[in-house]
Amino acid sequence: MEFSLDEVEDEGPNRAAQKKVGKDAKEEGDLIEQLAAEKEVEGPEEPVPAREETVEEIYAVQQIYALRLKRFEIAPSAAFTVNDKYLRHPGFGVAANYWFTNVLAIGVNFIWYDWGNPLERGTTLVEQIQRSFRLGVPINEWQFGLWANFTYVPFYGKFSMFRKFLFQWDSYLIGGVGVMRTKPIPVFDPEIREFNWDMQVSFNVGIGLRIFLTRYLTFFTEFRDYMFLEKFENVNVDPANRDDPSTWLAGSSTFFNNLTVQFGFTLFLPIKFEYRLPK
Amino acid sequence: MMNLARKTLSRIGITVAVASCLLVGDGLWSGTHSASAQEVHVTGPLADKPAVMKLRLWRKNRLQLEPFFAFTVGDDYSRALIFGGEVRFSFLDWLGIGGWGGGSFVNLNTDLTRQVRDKGVTTNRNRLSLPSRENFPDQVGRMNWMAGADVHFTPFRGKLAMFQKVFFDADLDFFVGAAFVGITERSDTSIQVAPDGTQLCDPPAMDTGCLGSQLARSKRVAIAPSFGVAFQAYFKEFMGIAIRWRAFPFKWNTGGTDEAGPDGGFPDGQINSSDRQRQFNQMINIGFIFVLPPKIKTTD
Numbered sequence: 205m206e207f208s209l210d211e212v213e214d215e216g217p218n219r220a221a222q223k224k225v226g227k228d229a230k231e232e233g234d235l236i237e238q239l240a241a242e243k244e245v246e247g248p249e250e251p252v253p254a255r256e257e258t259v260e261e262i263y264a265v266q267q268i269y270a271l272r273l274k275r276f277e278i279a280p281s282a283a284f285t286v287n288d289k290y291l292r293h294p295g296f297g298v299a300a301n302y303w304f305t306n307v308l309a310i311g312v313n314f315i316w317y318d319w320g321n322p323l324e325r326g327t328t329l330v331e332q333i334q335r336s337f338r339l340g341v342p343i344n345e346w347q348f349g350l351w352a353n354f355t356y357v358p359f360y361g362k363f364s365m366f367r368k369f370l371f372q373w374d375s376y377l378i379g380g381v382g383v384m385r386t387k388p389i390p391v392f393d394p395e396i397r398e399f400n401w402d403m404q405v406s407f408n409v410g411i412g413l414r415i416f417l418t419r420y421l422t423f424f425t426e427f428r429d430y431m432f433l434e435k436f437e438n439v440n441v442d443p444a445n446r447d448d449p450s451t452w453l454a455g456s457s458t459f460f461n462n463l464t465v466q467f468g469f470t471l472f473l474p475i476k477f478e479y480r481l482p483k
Numbered sequence: 484m485m486n487l488a489r490k491t492l493s494r495i496g497i498t499v500a501v502a503s504c505l506l507v508g509d510g511l512w513s514g515t516h517s518a519s520a521q522e523v524h525v526t527g528p529l530a531d532k533p534a535v536m537k538l539r540l541w542r543k544n545r546l547q548l549e550p551f552f553a554f555t556v557g558d559d560y561s562r563a564l565i566f567g568g569e570v571r572f573s574f575l576d577w578l579g580i581g582g583w584g585g586g587s588f589v590n591l592n593t594d595l596t597r598q599v600r601d602k603g604v605t606t607n608r609n610r611l612s613l614p615s616r617e618n619f620p621d622q623v624g625r626m627n628w629m630a631g632a633d634v635h636f637t638p639f640r641g642k643l644a645m646f647q648k649v650f651f652d653a654d655l656d657f658f659v660g661a662a663f664v665g666i667t668e669r670s671d672t673s674i675q676v677a678p679d680g681t682q683l684c685d686p687p688a689m690d691t692g693c694l695g696s697q698l699a700r701s702k703r704v705a706i707a708p709s710f711g712v713a714f715q716a717y718f719k720e721f722m723g724i725a726i727r728w729r730a731f732p733f734k735w736n737t738g739g740t741d742e743a744g745p746d747g748g749f750p751d752g753q754i755n756s757s758d759r760q761r762q763f764n765q766m767i768n769i770g771f772i773f774v775l776p777p778k779i780k781t782t783d
Binding site: 286287289328329332333335336337338339358359360361362363364365366368370 | 538557619638653
């Protein structure tokens with residue numbers, strides 16, 4: 205195959221497009237195209253690819269203050285049950301999570317509830333019910349709870365305080381499954397009845413709020429509902445079978461919601477990390 | 484083979500364990516991963532500028548109207564469902580005053596009230612507190628209406644991303660003030676023993692077994708401090724939502740029972756103001772915020 209000037213001077217569709225582009229460029233004030241279009245063609249020209257007008261918008265976006273991806277989280281906390289009117293259940297908890305994405309974590313949390321004599325943590329309402337209505341209140345004590353959880357962070361935000369200080373925070377959803385170790389406190393026949401600790405399957409869901417104090421230390425508060433089927437003491441005492449342990453527990457289980465507010469701190473490990481920018 | 488004493492072996496073991504912990508711990512504390520955040524060093528035209536520019540003034544010199552639905556929480560015997568409204572005017576973006584009020588359209592019995600109704604036992608020792616278990620739901624205290632005035636303090640405000648797609652402004656509104664609560668309680672009464680041993684309550688006269696006094700009601704207005712916090716989110720320049728927790732503790736006789744005498748002794752055979760016990764009353768509001776004027780202003 206031979207190339208000649210006739211070939212390049214042949215005005216094909218590309219050539220027409222070139223001229224049109226040159227004309228448009230002149231109208232639109234593109235200096236380089238304008239100069240190229242005004243120049244007389246004296247020799248063979250290389251075919252120029254058709255140009256398209258592009259408009260780019262560039263946004264400056266502040267990067268996320270603290271990433272969670274591939275970090276461990278250790279979170280000690282204090283837990284307070286808010287819906288048990290008869291017995292207070294203060295707890296000390298600790299949670300450990302691993303963030304496998306920036307918004308998803310898997311982990312465990314543990315709460316210890318067994319602090320001394322539980323009857324010393326009873327409210328005045330128990331006394332009032334016994335005195336005014338001649339009713340006993342079956343109550344259970346808890347030893348600990350242990351759950352495996354997933355955490356998801358759908359909300360992320362920042363707050364300013366008086367337009368001077370900025371702090372970052374997020375809100376997360378949490379849920380999982382585990383066990384609660386509980387036992388009834390003998391109230392109706394305390395001379396005879398004695399109960400052992402027993403494990404109950406427990407589910408939990410909750411919502412939390414985490415405020416970043418630094419990139420590795422946060423303060424958090426959670427509202428969790430630890431749900432389980434609780435076995436209470438049988439309120440009836442059968443004089444004929446008083447010593448029979450099979451009559452000591454209520455016939456059916458009671459679905460119990462342990463609504464808990466937790467406060468604590470979170471430590472992210474490693475505390476230092478590198479922000480990788482897209483290339 | 485060299486034999487080491489048990490003590491020596493245990494020392495070596497402890498040393499190795501401590502060294503391992505230090506190595507692993509050091510790795511955790513100082514190791515680097517690809518996850519990170521940036522260090523912002525502001526230079527150029529943004530240096531020394533305020534933390535927020537073009538700040539939207541959601542509250543300053545604006546009136547907020549908030550119809551709400553509310554319910555009381557943590558009640559012993561009766562839970563109130565309330566419809567109401569709130570009006571707030573803010574002189575500054577972080578400081579304002581407001582008034583609120585609402586009426587209870589339904590009072591729900593708690594599980595404890597149902598348990599007493601079904602299983603309560605009346606004897607001569609507790610006849611004044613529980614004349615009849617069937618009528619117990621009619622002797623408990625109820626909230627009828629409530630109103631109050633507050634000072635609102637909004638130091639924290641910002642923006643929030645939801646699922647990294649929806650963005651809106653939000654703030655935390657702290658408030659403190661006074662509340663006036665209209666309540667219905669069991670009327671004052673006292674129990675006496677007739678010569679024939681029958682227990683009577685007075686008033687009403689000749690109320691055998693106190694059955695009449697159990698249903699006698701009296702109304703009053705309780706004055707209480709009121710305080711709480713709200714999360715407010717704005718979706719339009721003139722509209723948003725608020726989730727509000729409010730506490731208004733005061734003394735009242737929620738169960739209609741004989742709890743104490745004038746000197747704190749128990750029981751004194753009378754139901755009166757001495758039997759009122761301090762209750763940490765709380766409610767949760769969910770409201771829609773409408774803001775006037777609808778056009779919002781921004782700072783420089």
